[in-house]
Amino acid sequence: MMRRLALLPLGLLLAYLAVVPLILLGLASLKPEGFLDDEGWTFDNWRAVYLGPQLWPMLGNTLVFALGSTAAALLLGTLLAWLVERTDLPGRGLVRVMIILPLATPPLLLAIAWVLLLSPRTGFFNFALMGALGLDRAPFDIFSMGGMVFVETMVLLPSVYLMLAPAFRNMDPNLEHAAFVSGASVWTVVTRIVLPLLRPAILAAAVFMLIVCLVVFDVPGTIGMPVRIFVVSSLVYIWAAESPTGLPLYGRIAALAVLFVVVLLALALVYQLLSLQGQRFATISGKGYRPRPMPLGRWRWAAFAGVWTYFFLATIAPLAVLLVTSLLPFQTRITWEVLDRLTLDHHLAFLGNPRLLTAVRNTAIIALVSASLVALLSLLVSWAVVRSRAPGRRIIDLLAFLPLGIPGVMIGVGLITVYLTFTWIPIYGTIWILVVAYVTTFLAYGTRTTNGVLVQLHRDIEEAASVAGAGYWTVLRRIVLPLALPAVIAVWVWVFAHAARELSTALMLHGRHNTVISTLMWNFWSGGDGPRAAAVGVWLMLALFLLVGLWQLLVRRQERA
Amino acid sequence: MLEAASLTKTYVTAQGPWRAVDDVSFRIEAGEFFTLLGPSGCGKTTTLRSIAGLETPDEGRIAIGGQAVFDARAGVNLPANRRDLGMVFQSYAVWPHMSVLRNVAFPLEVHGASRREAAEGARRALDLVGLGHLAERSATLLSGGQQQRVALARAIVRPVRLLLFDEPLSNLDAELRIQMRVELRDLQRRLSATSVYVTHDQEEAMALSDRIAVMRAGRIVEVGTPDQLYLRPRHPFTARFIGQAELVPADLLRRDGGGALLRTRLGDIACEWAGDVAPGPASLLVRPEHIELHPPGTDGPNTAHGRVLSVAFLGKLADHEVDVAGLRMRVQTMSTARRAPGTEVTLRFPPERCVALAPE
Numbered sequence: 025m026m027r028r029l030a031l032l033p034l035g036l037l038l039a040y041l042a043v044v045p046l047i048l049l050g051l052a053s054l055k056p057e058g059f060l061d062d063e064g065w066t067f068d069n070w071r072a073v074y075l076g077p078q079l080w081p082m083l084g085n086t087l088v089f090a091l092g093s094t095a096a097a098l099l100l101g102t103l104l105a106w107l108v109e110r111t112d113l114p115g116r117g118l119v120r121v122m123i124i125l126p127l128a129t130p131p132l133l134l135a136i137a138w139v140l141l142l143s144p145r146t147g148f149f150n151f152a153l154m155g156a157l158g159l160d161r162a163p164f165d166i167f168s169m170g171g172m173v174f175v176e177t178m179v180l181l182p183s184v185y186l187m188l189a190p191a192f193r194n195m196d197p198n199l200e201h202a203a204f205v206s207g208a209s210v211w212t213v214v215t216r217i218v219l220p221l222l223r224p225a226i227l228a229a230a231v232f233m234l235i236v237c238l239v240v241f242d243v244p245g246t247i248g249m250p251v252r253i254f255v256v257s258s259l260v261y262i263w264a265a266e267s268p269t270g271l272p273l274y275g276r277i278a279a280l281a282v283l284f285v286v287v288l289l290a291l292a293l294v295y296q297l298l299s300l301q302g303q304r305f306a307t308i309s310g311k312g313y314r315p316r317p318m319p320l321g322r323w324r325w326a327a328f329a330g331v332w333t334y335f336f337l338a339t340i341a342p343l344a345v346l347l348v349t350s351l352l353p354f355q356t357r358i359t360w361e362v363l364d365r366l367t368l369d370h371h372l373a374f375l376g377n378p379r380l381l382t383a384v385r386n387t388a389i390i391a392l393v394s395a396s397l398v399a400l401l402s403l404l405v406s407w408a409v410v411r412s413r414a415p416g417r418r419i420i421d422l423l424a425f426l427p428l429g430i431p432g433v434m435i436g437v438g439l440i441t442v443y444l445t446f447t448w449i450p451i452y453g454t455i456w457i458l459v460v461a462y463v464t465t466f467l468a469y470g471t472r473t474t475n476g477v478l479v480q481l482h483r484d485i486e487e488a489a490s491v492a493g494a495g496y497w498t499v500l501r502r503i504v505l506p507l508a509l510p511a512v513i514a515v516w517v518w519v520f521a522h523a524a525r526e527l528s529t530a531l532m533l534h535g536r537h538n539t540v541i542s543t544l545m546w547n548f549w550s551g552g553d554g555p556r557a558a559a560v561g562v563w564l565m566l567a568l569f570l571l572v573g574l575w576q577l578l579v580r581r582q583e584r585a
Numbered sequence: 586m587l588e589a590a591s592l593t594k595t596y597v598t599a600q601g602p603w604r605a606v607d608d609v610s611f612r613i614e615a616g617e618f619f620t621l622l623g624p625s626g627c628g629k630t631t632t633l634r635s636i637a638g639l640e641t642p643d644e645g646r647i648a649i650g651g652q653a654v655f656d657a658r659a660g661v662n663l664p665a666n667r668r669d670l671g672m673v674f675q676s677y678a679v680w681p682h683m684s685v686l687r688n689v690a691f692p693l694e695v696h697g698a699s700r701r702e703a704a705e706g707a708r709r710a711l712d713l714v715g716l717g718h719l720a721e722r723s724a725t726l727l728s729g730g731q732q733q734r735v736a737l738a739r740a741i742v743r744p745v746r747l748l749l750f751d752e753p754l755s756n757l758d759a760e761l762r763i764q765m766r767v768e769l770r771d772l773q774r775r776l777s778a779t780s781v782y783v784t785h786d787q788e789e790a791m792a793l794s795d796r797i798a799v800m801r802a803g804r805i806v807e808v809g810t811p812d813q814l815y816l817r818p819r820h821p822f823t824a825r826f827i828g829q830a831e832l833v834p835a836d837l838l839r840r841d842g843g844g845a846l847l848r849t850r851l852g853d854i855a856c857e858w859a860g861d862v863a864p865g866p867a868s869l870l871v872r873p874e875h876i877e878l879h880p881p882g883t884d885g886p887n888t889a890h891g892r893v894l895s896v897a898f899l900g901k902l903a904d905h906e907v908d909v910a911g912l913r914m915r916v917q918t919m920s921t922a923r924r925a926p927g928t929e930v931t932l933r934f935p936p937e938r939c940v941a942l943a944p945e
Contacts (some may be wrong), residue, residue: 198678201639204665205749206692206739216691220682393674 031408032415038405040421041464045283045438046430049278052441058274060445069275074283078259086255088169089244090237098230100177101184104334106218107327108185109192112317114328116554124576126338127182128568129174130525132542133561135246136549137342138175140349140558142166146357148345176243178338180233187232193223210318228298235291238284241429241528246549256284257528260433264532274437281434288429288551292468296425341444343565350558370559380544380560386455387524387540395520396460397514401463402470407504409471410478411486421471428468435461438533453535461533462523477511478504510582517575521568587613587636587747594631594644605631606642607803613781613796618773621784622790623800624826628749629783632800636781637672637749638665649746661741666695671778672749675756679724679739685711686720689738696743710742711735713772730761737769743777748773748836752759754789758887766792787827791815799823816938819860821945824870831876831914837941839902845941850910851889854934859941866944873917875938880906881929887936893928907932 048060049405053069055062063103073079107113108120126134141149142164150162157163165171199221204215241257249258260280263273320327348358351366374380402424406415409421427435443452451457485507486499494502505512527542534543541564548557594606606628613619618810621629634640636647638654641662647655654663671692680688690700690707698706711717714734719727724735733753740748753769754762770793773780784790788799791811793862799806799814799822807820814827835847837859845859847869854869881890903923905916909932916932924930 196676196678198674198676199680200735201637201665202672202678202680202739203691203695204639204675205637205668205670206695207666207669207743208691208695209666212695217680221680541610 031412031420034404034408035416035420035423037401038420038467040353041460041467042260042423042426045435045442045464048441048445049285049434049438050280053275053282055275057271057274058278058441060441069279073276073279078157078254080307082254082256082259085169085248085253086238089172089176089248089255090234092169092173093180093237094230096173096177096232097180097184097233098226100334101181101229102188102222102226102345104331105188105192106180107183107331109189110318111320111327112324113331114324119331121576122335122339123182123185124572125569126178126335127236128521128572129131129339129342129565130527130542130561130568131179131242132246132279132525132527132545132549133346133565134338134342135175135243136545136554136557136561137346138171138178139166139247139436140345140358140554141341142171148358149341151215151357151359166247167253169248169253172244172253175247176237176240179240179243180236181334181338183236184229184233187229188222188225193224195221198500228295229359231291231295231298235288235295235429238288238291239429239433239528241431241433241531245528245546257433260286260431261528261531264324264433264437266313274440277434277437278441281431281437284434285430288431289426292425292429295428296422346558346561347566350562352555355552355554370556371563373556374559374563376477379539383539383541383544386538387542390455390458390462390540391520391523393459394466394523395516397459397463398466398519399516401467402474402515403505403508403512405467405471406474406478407500410475422474424471425468427464430465432461432465432526432528433532435465436529441532453537455532455538455540458538458540461529462519462526465526465529466519466522469518473511473515473518474508477508481507510579513575513578517571521571524564524568586615586650587616587619587781588646588648589632589636590646592632592635592642592647594628594635594640594642604803606635609645609800609803609805611798611805611808613779615779616777618780618782618793618795620784620790620794620797621800622784622787622797622826624785626802627800628803629785629800633749633751633781633783636747637670638668665853668678669746670749671735671743671745671747673733673740673751673753675752675831677729677736677753677756679727679732679735681723681725683724684720685716685722685724685727685735688724688735689742692739692743700770701881707738708740710738713741714738714768729757730765733757733765737772741772741778742817743778746779748778748780750780752784753782755784755786762789769793791827799826801826817858817860817940818870818942821868821870821942824940824942829873829915829917831871831873832942832945833869833871833912833914834944835867835869835941836866837862839864844936847939850912851932851934852887854887854939855936856939856941857937858939862941862943868942868944869934870940870942871938873904874902875935876914876916877933877935878907878918878922878924879931879933880917881931883931885933887934887939888933889934891930891932893924893926893930895926898921898923 051057052060056064056066056068058069063497080475141147144150144165147162147164147166150164153163166397200213200217203217239257239263244255244258245261248255254262260277263277268281350370351368352362353365353369356362405420405424409417417451436455439457443449443457451460486503525542527546530540530543531546541560545557545560548560590610592606593604596603596605609628609632621632623629631640635642642655642657643906644657646653646657649668653659653661654668655661669680681834686704686707689710690703692704693703694700708717708720710718714737715739716731716734719731727735736753754765757765766789767927782793794811796808797814798808807814807823814823818824818827821832824832833849833850833851838846838848840859843859844855845862846858847854847856847867849869858870889909891907894906894908894913897904898920901920902917903920905918905924907914907916907930
């Protein structure tokens with residue numbers, strides 16, 4: 025009985041977070057200016073969007089960008105997961121550690137770094153290659169669809185790896201060996217046994233990556249926008265921040281949002297179904313037999329070189345160029361002469377500037393509160409979903425998952441609509457509207473993780489506590505929480521890192537009182553002040569590396585114990 | 586048919602190098618059912634996987650049908666898929682994304698059979714293991730015993746040079762295990778397939794095998810037929826690992842043809858089998874079910890006086906614990922012949938059932 029009662033407020037809270045902004049967004053699209061208190065109803069916004077000249081190029085760009093990045097990241101990420109988990113690749117342990125680093129790198133910074141490396145006018149690599157090969161023009165132009173796909177692939181690769189590595193690790197190696205002994209070649213084993221077995225996991229990863237690519241702003245905003253290659257999120261940003269009339273075109277954004285929300289929610293449902301299907305193929309064998317990894321033979325060092333090329337491109341080169349840029353006196357090409365004039369000015373300014381310190385404090389509060397709320401809510405939602413038999417539990421699961429498919433810029437606009445309407449909740453323009461946005465967005469990730477853990481937790485464990493006389497909350501506090509703690513901490517760290525680096529929603533909800541580090545970096549960068557953006561970025565990355573590193577230490581110590 | 590010579594495999598572990606397989610050699614004749622038997626960690630699975638080509642020994646040579654498939658010195662190492670084998674795994678390794686039929690047809694398909702030929706062959710193999718009616722079912726919807734049969738059908742679907750079994754019955758429940766044991770033995774006889782079988786279950790090894798190699802700590806302790814290993818083992822480890830054994834410290838006084846005379850705390854005991862044990866320290870092996878209980882005072886050679894301490898009634902049989910000259914010995918009789926605790930008895934150790942072994 026208690027469990028049913030606990031479901032109701034949870035369900036209402038989730039519905040408020042996920043559904044209300046969508047409904048108001050839909051209604052706002054039918055208002056002339058996109059505000060709910062506008063007079064009258066109209067289809068003008070719909071006509072302007074769907075019959076306008078910007079729609080088709082934008083849809084084409086969005087699709088090419090999303091499909092291209094997803095395909096590339098999936099291919100390389102699957103290969104990396106296979107190399108690390110199933111072969112005798114040299115230095116696999118180090119790869120497992122290194123893969124965490126790009127994960128802690130904000131995509132905005134990676135995009136900025138690659139502009140610094142491959143811009144046709146000032147890119148370091150471009151000039152190095154021109155010098156080395158005697159070319160008279162830059163061989164690469166980062167400001168292109170190819171550049172966007174390249175950087176987004178670097179951004180997504182660690183996520184693909186992290187999603188697929190456990191699938192490779194948990195697959196009973198005897199399934200492969202049985203095929204080998206039957207006389208199958210390596211190629212046949214990979215194509216007829218390994219890949220089909222992993223198909224649900226790979227498809228789920230593909231749909232997840234596709235969703236991420238369709239909503240991402242950082243990379244297309246940094247690389248595509250300056251040369252007017254618009255995808256959906258950057259177009260929405262332009263309509264909101266740089267509309268020709270000077271007023272944000274909220275009505276149009278709302279009308280466009282309807283299409284994307286429908287498509288993305290459909291994808292989110294597909295993802296949900298695929299992940300469920302994946303569990304059917306769970307093939308964890310009982311025998312703790314660690315098999316000989318597959319020998320790569322003469323490909324061994326080629327694979328090693330490939331993996332480290334990736335780390336060089338994804339982490340080492342971007343970090344180096346950001347660090348050097350942050351020490352430049354002003355934005356300029358990196359040459360040997362300039363290296364004599366490096367200065368710590370921007371770093372010192374960062375440490376002394378009250379505006380920067382406010383942004384740091386805001387970011388810290390937002391990340392801390394969002395991470396804690398998401399961790400707590402995820403555990404409660406999962407416990408209700410996994411354990412209760414009430415009919416509403418599937419709806420709750422779905423509500424928690426929905427926001428995954430809503431672009432950050434659109435959640436931003438949705439929340440603007442909500443809190444300009446519900447003015448009795450005075451959080452518009454404050455850091456708390458960002459907290460609401462992040463809790464909504466990141467809850468999907470959190471509940472996926474905690475669901476997985478609670479499903480594995482045998483019901484007997486809790487029932488033994490109930491029989492011993494523990495009540496509802498005591499069972500949660502004394503039994504469920506300690507057992508789920510590693511997962512809850514993982515959720516907390518993930519949300520903290522992502523909230524600290526999130527850009528698109530923050531840009532939409534940006535006001536005078538809620539500047540965060542990511543919007544500050546964006547403003548420096550788009551204002552042409554690269555060194556200052558880099559200086560801020562270096563400190564943000566340092567903080568995130570420290571956080572993730574500490575967490576990994578904790579995890580490793582726990583695994584050993 | 587199969588020849589393994591001086592196989593050695595060392596693993597590097599956190600605790601230092603560990604010899605999983607240590608100078609293992611054996612030969613198997615065509616059509617023979619050969620079992621590697623031993624406790625977990627004795628190297629039997631590593632040996633089997635080396636034959637399969639799933640593990641690479643550091644040293645040694647493996648030849649199948651006269652062809653070297655592995656030779657550390659000559660640098661020969663034929664991959665698993667070119668050794669022409671069938672193998673049944675402990676976890677069955679039935680591919681969950683294929684139907685029963687496609688699982689079984691797979692070895693035929695990768696050897697170039699058309700899809701139709703492969704399906705026909707697979708059906709014949711499925712009929713052999715009694716699963717013909719489940720051919721179209723998804724492999725995930727099978728019970729453990731059925732998955733076991735699918736794995737078996739997959740291993741025998743082609744005429745292979747050698748069948749390998751890695752503890753195939755250990756995940757089944759007791760009744761099914763005994764039933765599958767009988768079926769497996771029948772099938773192997775009918776196909777006259779040369780088989781190498783790995784198990785830690787001595788009863789299973791006895792029931793199935795033509796010959797058994799008993800392994801411990803990476804080495805083969807002794808090879809023999811089930812009869813030999815049970816009735817006339819050469820090594821105390823074999824005596825203890827196969828069946829129940831009473832081992833009494835003894836002194837071998839003199840050899841007497843194939844037998845010997847042993848001096849023990851029980852008195853002087855004549856054994857009809859002493860292998861190659863030389864005079865000096867030795868031990869006496871006698872199985873609990875071979876010791877006879879007689880009324881007290883029954884004298885004669887190979888007898889000793891004792892007193893029953895306790896009795897366990899097992900239904901058909903009764904287990905006695907008997908105090909003999911300060912030794913506690915187990916004596917098993919039919920339960921109709923059981924003695925009450927406290928009863929004075931004379932134990933007789935039939936010379937034809939007594940074996941002299943090296944000291945433990």
